[in-house]
Amino acid sequence: MTTRDTVQELLRRIGEGDAERVAGLFAERCDWKFSWPAEGHPSVPWIRPRSSRDDAAEHFRTLAAHHVPELNATSVARVLVDGDDAVVLGDIVQTAEGTGETYTSPFALHLTVEDGHITRYHIYEDSLTVAMAHSGRRRAS
Template structure:
């Protein structure tokens, strides 16, 4: 459902961090697929969840607000509020900007 070229942004410094390799810049459909594979590789999917509290739509733009609940493969659980700004063009996601508490995510994956 992603466009071939994507305006992708996660709330994290551009240089990234080795403890959270899925939080980095991406620019293509293949990169987006890689993000979700890496995310799953570092978490226990059966123990994860997302709750959405609001969806706001204005033309081709949508903002999704909610909370994520994740459990790292080592068993450490964490939660974070998030905001997701999407832009849909020609039926495909062309913008994917996520704003979350990345420090909480890093702490859950750092030892």
């Protein structure tokens, strides 16, 4: 598969919500990065260091458990590909399971694909909005 094919398949599998199938696209060892240092914060337990295919499955399982899947309206605006690298731009629109708070955050996802497997997963999002929705606190406008 090409980089674009792998990214499109990743997005399709994320949309289906099957964490094991999503993880199947990751290399056994991979470079993860989140745009915010919320590791250990109780309202966002999916934010922690990760480095493997098994970690990817755990990430997507935990993420799903903390959101209302039928209220997901996340959208992708653009996928840019340059060789092994891809950037996905869009808006996360989710509802926190524990609080019922809906939130919207723009995101950028930087991926690297080697031999059909994702070896880099760096995501950048509005971390304050995400954490506040999951802790039940509204963000001031």
